[in-house]
Amino acid sequence: MHIVVPSSSNTFQKSWIASGRILFLIAISGLGAIGLVVLSALWAGTESDAAAxxxxxxxxxxxxxxxxxxxxxxxxxxxxxxxxxxxxxxxxxxxxxxxxxxxxxxxxxxxxxxxxxxxxxxxxxxxxxxxxxxxxxxxxxxxxxxxxxxxxxxxxxxxxxxxxxxxxxxxxxxxxxxxxxxxxxxxxxxxxxxxxxxxxxxxxxxxxxxxxxxxxxxxxxxxxxxxxxxxxxxxxxxxxxxxxxxxxxxxxxxxxxxxxxxxxxxxxxxxxxxxxxxxPDLPGSRVIGRLMPALSIAALVIAVLFSVLLVRLRSSLGELKRSELHARQLALHDVLTDLPNRALFAMRFEECLAETRYSTERSAVALLDLDRFKAVNDTFGHAAGDELIRMAAERIRSVLRPGDTLARLGGDEFALLLRDIRDDDQVLLSICDAIVAELGRPFPLLRGEAVARVGGSIGLTIVPDAGRTADDLMRYADVALYEAKMGGRGQWRVYSPSMDGGRNARDILKNELREVLAKGTASSADSAQTGSGSTRPDFGSLEVYYQTVHRAEGGYAASGAEALVRWRHSQRGLLTPASFIPAAEEGGLIDALGFWVLREACKAACKWPVETFVAVNVSPAQLRRPNFAEEVFTVLEETGLPPSRLELELTESSLIEDNSDVYTVLKTLRSRGIQISLDDFGTGFSCLSHLVRFDIDRIKIDRSFVSQLGAKANGAAIIGAIVTLSRNLGISTTAEGVETEYQRDFLTALGCTDLQGYFFSKPVPLRELDCFAKSEGGAGPRTIASGAIA
Structure with missing residues (x-):
């Protein structure tokens, strides 16, 4: 603990040092003798036990x-x-x-x-x-x-x-x-x-x-x-x-x-x-057990003598110490949370920088924000906001090490100083993951009358790897915090030099995507005025790819296909969703993009055999739209696809947030016969109540479990448990990431109803979807300008 001692406490300091020397000599003498005896006995007993x-x-x-x-x-x-x-x-x-x-x-x-x-x-x-x-x-x-x-x-x-x-x-x-x-x-x-x-x-x-x-x-x-x-x-x-x-x-x-x-x-x-x-039969432990009473008595006598001296000293200096601590508390700590304030954090940070200049010690400084604090303040009032700040501080403090510093900078902003991270960043990994998990749990407020789900984002930088001045390091941590928030919140990021340009690159990509969408909308409007085309938006360089899904028996015939989005960028080539979906979400473009993919997929599926289905991914942002279900029904009416042949794929995170509203939307969709599947099951929250509450039709087993087949017994055990649970609940199962004949046969034997992966087919444009070619009549994908999105 770092202590700043006022000049008026010099007398207290000298008295404490003199008394401390006497206590130190007594403690060292007694504890040293007892320690040698105890260590010798423990060593002998341990060696005997180890040999046995x-x-x-x-x-x-x-x-x-x-x-x-x-x-x-x-x-x-x-x-x-x-x-x-x-x-x-x-x-x-x-x-x-x-x-x-x-x-x-x-x-x-x-x-x-x-x-x-x-x-x-x-x-x-x-x-x-x-x-x-x-x-x-x-x-x-x-x-x-x-x-x-x-x-x-x-x-x-x-x-x-x-x-x-x-x-x-x-x-x-x-x-x-x-x-x-x-x-x-x-x-x-x-x-x-x-x-x-x-x-x-x-x-x-x-x-x-x-x-x-x-x-x-x-x-x-x-x-x-x-x-x-x-x-x-x-x-x-x-x-x-x-x-x-x-x-x-x-x-x-x-x-x-x-x-x-x-x-x-x-x-x-x-x-x-x-x-x-x-x-085991441990003879050394028996011997130690017989010696411990005598050692305990000796230690107790020394402890009593030491305690008497300590009590007499503390009784004379207690009042002065309480006064000094109270003054320090008022000057260097936050009143609401009792955490170090900005001034104390700055002092400790400068001390850390000074020490690292002459040592190889590595530390980290981090900035932390609560993700939805303003909404809590606006909804429940400032009393609830203060209570939330105190509870968040306690949760963060509970996962830190004794030598770490947590400070409140103001509002919902916190700062962390993590010293001694020499074990190759494993300390950072465990602490940051624990903080994010703690802040992700619900906060009961106002004596249980309200519950807040906020989460937290963390940006951090390494000392002295990223810089040596306090201003530089705090700026780097702020840039990393921005990246964490832009990446979806509820996560942490370590600063790297590429992040300085990453913010600009992200904005450029977002603007380019907006121009593509705007160009398609303008093109459709012109067509409508001339009467020469459809009024639906034309998004230029977007294309839908499809990956087939196959039944696990009966010759592994194709039972349907999953629609996947691609963007064929004029300079960057073919981009996968991971490259531009975050930019679409940040720029408010995900709804238009998602419904374009849904419309194209339904249109394509109309030409497939009647017993097949098409699966389309739905983002959490789309599910939060109050008229989402009505827009899906409109697409089905336009394309003529029966609702029973459409399957909407959700992630478990979609069900965690605002689940009461999501439940209403999904209930409306299910009432018309649309199928609902849960994607990447087992890798997220995996709350079993979701399967029943939201009336899930299909579980998609994540490829990470399939890849373990033949290598780790846990993979087969997890898949077997998921299949058994699904069978008992009457839910279909699709195993993703099937890449070998062994995986195909093993998953079939376990009882999976459908299989999907590169063993059967990679994602391909509609024109290359061979298994449906006869029914499609050779129709190709609907592309706009020069791009493709799937």
């Missing part, structure tokens, strides 16, 4: 490898025995003249039952080299296998199953106990792997159980797959053998304070499967 815990982990690791080894060995012997005895006997008895049918049907089921009953496996399957079942089984087991099949396919393709070289055994274990793998290859080419199956740690073994005699053609290869789960009886046995108290399996490292977690990794890719959690 390391031994237990090594035993668990060795036992897991033995179990994987055992599965590989047993099924290898089983496979050898079958190939050496049963298989030749079947052939000599004339059971079948075709090797391909020896192990199908009842024979495959018998092998499976033998593996489970004789060797105690939880599940066994006989499959061919394409992972198709080669055995008779009930519907429940067949359904269970379908879920397991995608995980078995990589094992069947493992080159070690078909290798002709001499028998080998592979056991590669990393030095770190946090990453363990085990695999085994046996003389009969048996393979055993650790993996997660049905959310449980599992040993899966596989062995070939047929082969052609020498000189005969090779039949369809068939394999026995056995499954042993490790979280049931196997874990209980491991607990008894290794003396693991209260051993249990957990999907996450949710060990209690007195437990430890041992991570189990998959053999194939090292991906975490889960954790074995138990209460």
């Amino acid at each position: 815990l390391d031994r237990q982990r090594q035993l668990v690791n060795a036992r897991l490898r033995e179990q994987v080894d055992q599965v590989a060995h047993v099924i290898g012997q089983f496979g050898n025995g079958y190939l050496a005895r049963v298989y030749p006997a079947s052939r000599s008895a004339g059971v079948s003249s075709s090797l391909d049918t020896v192990l199908t049907g009842a024979a495959g089921s018998a092998i499976s039952e033998t593996a489970m009953s004789a060797f105690g496996y939880d599940q066994a399957f006989v499959v061919d080299d394409k992972a198709q079942l080669s055995m008779l089984t009930d519907a429940k087991t067949e359904k269970r296998y379908r879920w397991m099949k995608p995980l078995f396919l990589p094992l069947l393709k493992d080159s070690r199953l078909t290798a002709s070289q001499s028998p080998t055994f592979t056991d590669r274990m990393p030095s770190s106990l946090e990453s363990r793998r085990a695999s085994a290859v046996r003389p009969n080419h048996a393979l055993a792997n650790l993996m997660r199956l049905e959310g449980r740690p599992t040993i899966v073994g596989i062995v070939a159980i047929n082969e052609a005699p020498e000189g005969q053609p090779q039949p369809t290869r068939q394999f026995l797959i056995v499954v042993r789960f490790l979280d049931g009886a196997a874990l209980d046995e491991l607990s008894r053998q290794q003396g693991l108290n209260g051993a249990r399996f957990a999907r996450t490292a949710d060990a209690d304070e007195n437990e430890v977690a041992f991570q189990i990794d998959a053999t194939a890719n090292g991906e975490p499967i889960g954790f074995i959690v138990w209460r």
Whole structure:
């Protein structure tokens, strides 16, 4: 804490220093002796506990490898025995003249039952080299296998199953106990792997159980797959053998304070499967527990002596200290929030700049504004505004570090000074994200009679990276704050030199877009006067692109397409929405632009098959228009598109703001049969009540989850949960970002109703939309002048 001491307090300062030296010597002597004893005991106990815990982990690791080894060995012997005895006997008895049918049907089921009953496996399957079942089984087991099949396919393709070289055994274990793998290859080419199956740690073994005699053609290869789960009886046995108290399996490292977690990794890719959690036997902790009473008594005696001296000193100087603090408070702090005011912030900022000139320390200065404070003042009065300022200050202060400075500059303007950010800006990331999140939560005002949703924007600059004078740094922070507000508010930006020209470049782009729209409007007006054309605005360089959506079954036929906007700029080339939509929103152009895209999309969809739909994105600004629904109905009447073939895509942020008005608009649209979809579900607020309250027809699963399929287990788990929720609510699901055949098949198996992505089609102009070409009759897109927007 930075303190400015008035000259009249010199006597207080000298007295405090003299007394402080005595207290310091006493405290250092006593605490030093106790500290050495405590540290020695703690060190010895910790080392003992670490050695005991390391031994237990090594035993668990060795036992897991033995179990994987055992599965590989047993099924290898089983496979050898079958190939050496049963298989030749079947052939000599004339059971079948075709090797391909020896192990199908009842024979495959018998092998499976033998593996489970004789060797105690939880599940066994006989499959061919394409992972198709080669055995008779009930519907429940067949359904269970379908879920397991995608995980078995990589094992069947493992080159070690078909290798002709001499028998080998592979056991590669990393030095770190946090990453363990085990695999085994046996003389009969048996393979055993650790993996997660049905959310449980599992040993899966596989062995070939047929082969052609020498000189005969090779039949369809068939394999026995056995499954042993490790979280049931196997874990209980491991607990008894290794003396693991209260051993249990957990999907996450949710060990209690007195437990430890041992991570189990998959053999194939090292991906975490889960954790074995138990209460370790820690001899060092027991010893420390016995010493602590004596150490506590000694510390208490020293603390009492120290407290007596401190109380006597404070009683004589307390009144002077209170007087000094009160004077400091009045001079350097804001009365409303008790935060440092502009003067104190300037002092600390200058002190920070002086220190950074002679050190490598990096700091940051930030300016913060509440986004909708004026509306709160105007609506609820200044009393509510003051209450909001106090609550906002408390929320910001709650996420700052002890050494950071938060000051109120006036009104709803705050300043931050963040010292010591040497960890490569991770401190900035966490603090700024936390502040934005706190200010984004509702503020209950006037004893609950009013609720305000304001949010906050932050602009910051680095000291000394961006400059060394206070005026320069504050100006840089102000420029960054402007960028944050222009970027949509409720966010933060770090200053960069490009921002100085960014404001001008943004204004230029906004004016160019306004000219394009104005030119199109003027052209339409001229056409209306001459009677030679439509009165609808002609926006010149705008064009609509389309990306098809495909059904997840029935041959993946196209079920519709999503309309996307592009602007073919004369100097900058083809621009995506991210380049000019913010400028359109800032300049009040988004409504005209959005309805032009809606009209063009509806016009195009009229020429598509009747069972298809067209999806159009709608911005939050459009939804806030009171006559939005009537304008949509007008477009449908003009183009002749049935309402049931139009799907409006919303973001979850559209439902957060002013949701009572949005609810009325969406209810009106739904009453006429227009479909409503929720875009990028799971990446924003993801409030489940929105699905029911706003009567959503479709959920679009974000591409970030689809991209994790095959790489991270979490991706499949999240998608599965979304699909299950949608199915139970009767809501369709579209998976975005499908780029591979594996993703397509996996999403289809999970139950997605529709798929969209580059695997099927990139966004293309209407004239290149091949799947609807027959119905379109070769019609191309409606372009105006030289541009395209989609």
